[in-house]
Amino acid sequence: MTEKMKCSSCGNEIERDVSFHQCPRCLLNLGFWRGTEDSADGALWDAGSDGERRLGLVDYEILERIGRGGMGVVYRARQLSLDRVVALKMIGLGELASPAALARFRREAEAAAKLEHPNIVAIYEVGEHGADPFLVMRLVEGASLAQKLREFASSVGYDPTQRERAPKESRRQLKIARLLAVVARAIDYAHERGVLHRDLKPSNILLDRDENPHVTDFGIAKLLDEETALTQTTELLGTPSYMAPEQAAGKAVSRTADVYSLGAILYELLTGRPVFDGKRPIEILRRVMEQEPTHPGMFNELLDRDLATICLKCLEKDPERRYGTALEFAEDLERWPALFFACSVGPLGIRRWRA
Amino acid sequence: MLSSSYQSETSGSQAGRFGTTHWSIVLKAGQGADGALVRLCQIYWPPLYWYIRRRGHAIHEAQDLTQAFFAHLLENRALGGVAPSKGRFRSFLLVSLKHFLDNEWDKARTLKRGGGQMLISWDHLKPEDRELLEPCEQMTPERIFNRRWALMLLERVMNQLRNECVASRKRERFEKLKDYLTGDAAEKSYQEIAAQLNMSEGAVKVTVHRLRRRFGELVRAQIARTVDSPEEIDDEIRQLFAALT
Numbered sequence: 001m002t003e004k005m006k007c008s009s010c011g012n013e014i015e016r017d018v019s020f021h022q023c024p025r026c027l028l029n030l031g032f033w034r035g036t037e038d039s040a041d042g043a044l045w046d047a048g049s050d051g052e053r054r055l056g057l058v059d060y061e062i063l064e065r066i067g068r069g070g071m072g073v074v075y076r077a078r079q080l081s082l083d084r085v086v087a088l089k090m091i092g093l094g095e096l097a098s099p100a101a102l103a104r105f106r107r108e109a110e111a112a113a114k115l116e117h118p119n120i121v122a123i124y125e126v127g128e129h130g131a132d133p134f135l136v137m138r139l140v141e142g143a144s145l146a147q148k149l150r151e152f153a154s155s156v157g158y159d160p161t162q163r164e165r166a167p168k169e170s171r172r173q174l175k176i177a178r179l180l181a182v183v184a185r186a187i188d189y190a191h192e193r194g195v196l197h198r199d200l201k202p203s204n205i206l207l208d209r210d211e212n213p214h215v216t217d218f219g220i221a222k223l224l225d226e227e228t229a230l231t232q233t234t235e236l237l238g239t240p241s242y243m244a245p246e247q248a249a250g251k252a253v254s255r256t257a258d259v260y261s262l263g264a265i266l267y268e269l270l271t272g273r274p275v276f277d278g279k280r281p282i283e284i285l286r287r288v289m290e291q292e293p294t295h296p297g298m299f300n301e302l303l304d305r306d307l308a309t310i311c312l313k314c315l316e317k318d319p320e321r322r323y324g325t326a327l328e329f330a331e332d333l334e335r336w337p338a339l340f341f342a343c344s345v346g347p348l349g350i351r352r353w354r355a
Numbered sequence: 356m357l358s359s360s361y362q363s364e365t366s367g368s369q370a371g372r373f374g375t376t377h378w379s380i381v382l383k384a385g386q387g388a389d390g391a392l393v394r395l396c397q398i399y400w401p402p403l404y405w406y407i408r409r410r411g412h413a414i415h416e417a418q419d420l421t422q423a424f425f426a427h428l429l430e431n432r433a434l435g436g437v438a439p440s441k442g443r444f445r446s447f448l449l450v451s452l453k454h455f456l457d458n459e460w461d462k463a464r465t466l467k468r469g470g471g472q473m474l475i476s477w478d479h480l481k482p483e484d485r486e487l488l489e490p491c492e493q494m495t496p497e498r499i500f501n502r503r504w505a506l507m508l509l510e511r512v513m514n515q516l517r518n519e520c521v522a523s524r525k526r527e528r529f530e531k532l533k534d535y536l537t538g539d540a541a542e543k544s545y546q547e548i549a550a551q552l553n554m555s556e557g558a559v560k561v562t563v564h565r566l567r568r569r570f571g572e573l574v575r576a577q578i579a580r581t582v583d584s585p586e587e588i589d590d591e592i593r594q595l596f597a598a599l600t
């Protein structure tokens with residue numbers, strides 16, 4: 001048996017079960033280090049010294065945390081070189097995602113970074129910090145649709161004694177239809193450039209102060225995709241409520257999966273409840289794959305029938321029966337209020353849809 | 356920068372929110388996202404294994420039980436039912452493991468037959484296994500669990516730091532300087548190392564300083580993934596420190 005080693009710093013013995021043969025207490029102690037001295041930047045080596053490349057985050061000063069999602073944390077940060085405030089998303093999955101998944105993530109994020117659209121959050125930089133990828137994007141000051149869900153759904157629940165509610169309710173439906181049409185056009189723009197979103201849900205639709213929507217997190221869900229068959233959790237407990245059935249089943253997805261998610265968001269805004277609910281994610285998943293959605297009119301007597309039909313068309317289990325493109329969906333939403341108001345009392349009866 | 360930023364985070368708004376990466380992966384297991392959970396097992400098995408060993412199970416039985424515990428986590432879609440109100444990932448695993456050993460494992464053992472999958476490779480558990488347990492002979496199983504947790508964390512951080520250095524083509528510097536993470540060398544050895552690395556002595560010292568700083572950041576980043584809020588990081592470091600004493 002060999003002599004036990006002693007730590008040169010604290011003098012304690014280094015036990016035999018310490019595989020790295022250094023004093024674990026002194027190492028752990030380094031964790032109390034706080035970056036106040038020099039330009040604490042998380043970089044190991046100076047940029048420029050020996051022509052080293054920088055380790056990504058040097059240029060950003062983190063100001064505060066905005067939110068946390070299933071895969072990481074989003075910060076408000078200042079980009080020092082350009083003196084602008086940005087949103088910085090650290091993806092904390094580095095070691096849990098396979099190298100192939102990380103490479104794919106980078107490719108996807110780089111594809112998403114090419115999208116330039118007023119309703120898509122611009123990506124400024126894709127980088128890596130240690131094993132963890134990060135994304136720098138435009139900061140949208142406002143709140144996500146997830147945070148505003150209640151506000152949008154507020155007047156759902158029709159009480160027949162309150163007739164004066166009807167006009168307010170039609171204004172609400174109109175507002176929702178317009179919002180979704182704008183989002184759908186942005187999605188169609190991305191689809192036309194070969195980028196699928198794959199994880200459309202209220203928390204990925206950011207609303208600026210004028211309530212214009214900005215879609216974010218394009219393609220990012222794919223980080224875990226291949227090995228998980230599923231994408232990721234929502235803000236709270238991983239509700240897969242917005243996921244298309246074929247995606248839930250782990251099959252290949254196309255743009256119609258995003259169309260499904262758009263419909264699921266529309267459904268929730270109109271009725272105040274998700275298309276499928278359940279106590280556990282697995283229950284929801286099963287329903288997504290097996291059950292037909294309850295007609296949204298069941299929850300909202302004042303819901304226009306045509307709008308309900310548009311919504312349900314997105315939620316067809318068979319991708320072929322949905323809108324073929326997000327644009328078609330947007331166009332129907334845009335046409336809908338004209339029909340709605342032309343008839344003034346609605347409902348219009350059932351329109352025929354293209355096969 | 357990340358570590359310093361934790362101080363400026365707004366507390367409260369996210370307090371009690373359940374959403375660290377590792378937590379959400381456990382939750383996702385309830386949805387069938389097994390790949391990531393398998394990776395999680397591969398990372399976190401050692402403290403669990405040593406805990407089981409300390410409870411008196413022999414090597415092979417402890418291996419089977421560790422495996423069965425993870426299989427139980429994977430199979431038992433009831434994970435969605437784990438109350439995720441708050442708590443550290445470390446405590447969650449320990450509590451679940453205790454519960455498993457006390458109540459579930461006979462059931463799991465029968466369940467596992469036929470469908471059991473190998474999650475962990477035991478290849479690198481060497482025969483000196485017994486020797487590794489030795490320093491811990493007087494410790495309670497919980498204590499061992501926490502000690503092993505701390506050692507596992509440090510080991511991973513060390514690997515991460517090594518990888519970062521290798522990625523910046525500084526492997527040699529890392530290998531030569533890693534022993535000084537915990538304390539300075541005598542002036543003479545710094546001079547020697549400087550000569551070997553073809554650097555000035557001052558540059559060597561700066562590098563050591565940076566390595567320490569980076570090590571600390573990585574420790575905090577690792578811990579951040581297993582606690583509910585950044586405010587808990589310091590406390591978690593203290594608890595792990597206590598477990599090492």
Ligand SMILES: Nc1ncnc2c1ncn2[C@@H]1O[C@H](COP(=O)(O)OP(=O)(O)OP(=O)(O)O)[C@@H](O)[C@H]1O
Pocket residue numbers: 066067068069070071072073074087089121137138139140141143144146199203204206216217232233234235
């Ligand atoms: N560019 C941005 N500008 C402003 N706020 C943002 C930006 N990106 C994200 N956020 C905020 O940060 C929160 C967390 O985002 P993140 O994408 O990490 O999680 P999520 O969308 O809620 O869930 P998931 O990780 O499952 O996608 C969001 O809810 C949103 O409010």
Ligand SMILES: [Mg+2]
Pocket residue numbers: 069203204216217
């Ligand atoms: Mg998001």
